[in-house]
Amino acid sequence: MYLRGSHLIGVETGRITVDGLDGTAEALRLLNRLPARPVLLSGVTFGGFNLIDPRIVQKHYKVPVIVVIKSRPNNTAVKRALVSHFPDWATRWKIIRSLGPLRGIRTVRSEPPIFYEFFGCSSVEARRLLSVCSMVSRIPESLRVAGIVARGLFSDLAENNR
Numbered sequence: 001m002y003l004r005g006s007h008l009i010g011v012e013t014g015r016i017t018v019d020g021l022d023g024t025a026e027a028l029r030l031l032n033r034l035p036a037r038p039v040l041l042s043g044v045t046f047g048g049f050n051l052i053d054p055r056i057v058q059k060h061y062k063v064p065v066i067v068v069i070k071s072r073p074n075n076t077a078v079k080r081a082l083v084s085h086f087p088d089w090a091t092r093w094k095i096i097r098s099l100g101p102l103r104g105i106r107t108v109r110s111e112p113p114i115f116y117e118f119f120g121c122s123s124v125e126a127r128r129l130l131s132v133c134s135m136v137s138r139i140p141e142s143l144r145v146a147g148i149v150a151r152g153l154f155s156d157l158a159e160n161n162r
Contacts, residue, residue, distance in 0.1 A: 001146045002034050006135055010034065011149060019048040021091070027052045028060055038064040038121070038129055042143045044095065049082065051095045054119050064121035066129065068114055068143055072102060103127075107134035114138050 002010040012030045016023050023046050031039065039058075044051050044067055058065040078096065082089035104113040105127050114134075118126035133140035139147075 001142055001149065002037075003142045003145065006141055008145060013153065016047045016050050018050065019086070020050045021088070023047070023050040023052040024056050027057055031057065031061060036061060036063050038066065040129075040133070040140055040143055041065065041067045042147065043067060043069050044099065049086065049092060051092055053095050053098075054117070055098065058119040062120070064125065064129070065119045066121070066126050067099065067117045067119075068130065068140060069102070069116070070114060070139070071112075072115055105130055106138075107131055107140075108138045111138040 001008070001012070012033050014026045014030050016026050027041075039054075039061070041052060041054060041057075044054060046052060054065040054067050075096070079089075079093055082092050086092060099117045102115040102117060103123060103126075104115050106113045107130055114130070116126055116130060121129075130140055133142060135141045137144055
């Protein structure tokens with residue numbers, strides 16, 4: 001999804017395998033179609049435990065990549081789930097463990113903080129970008145709108161598969 005300010009300029013969609021390992025490759029393919037600019041990810045897990053590795057995205061495009069999450073994850077529970085359900089759990093866990101420490105920012109004074117990890121920029125630059133991009137809620141506008149679009153697409157797919 002590409003926004004200029006609060007205006008939606010373009011949307012690219014793709015498909016990943018539920019619990020697969022094709023998330024990073026698909027993200028790179030989709031980003032090839034968009035202008036080079038900072039990339040915001042709503043977490044690193046998509047389609048269950050299909051991961052996008054933000055380090056690979058940052059190295060490939062040489063733009064800041066900021067991973068945003070609404071609340072601190074329970075990494076003990078995440079690792080337990082990976083070990084229990086995936087023979088390749090170590091590969092997935094390595095991506096999650098490589099992310100580094102979470103930092104918090106309160107983008108809206110009256111709401112709880114969001115948490116972020118950053119690659120290819122400083123914490124100050126990441127905080128500034130998150131503050132500027134959080135226009136309607138504590139979640140940066142591009143991620144908020146992307147979530148709305150994704151929920152609509154997913155419900156349409158589910159409806160058509162009945």
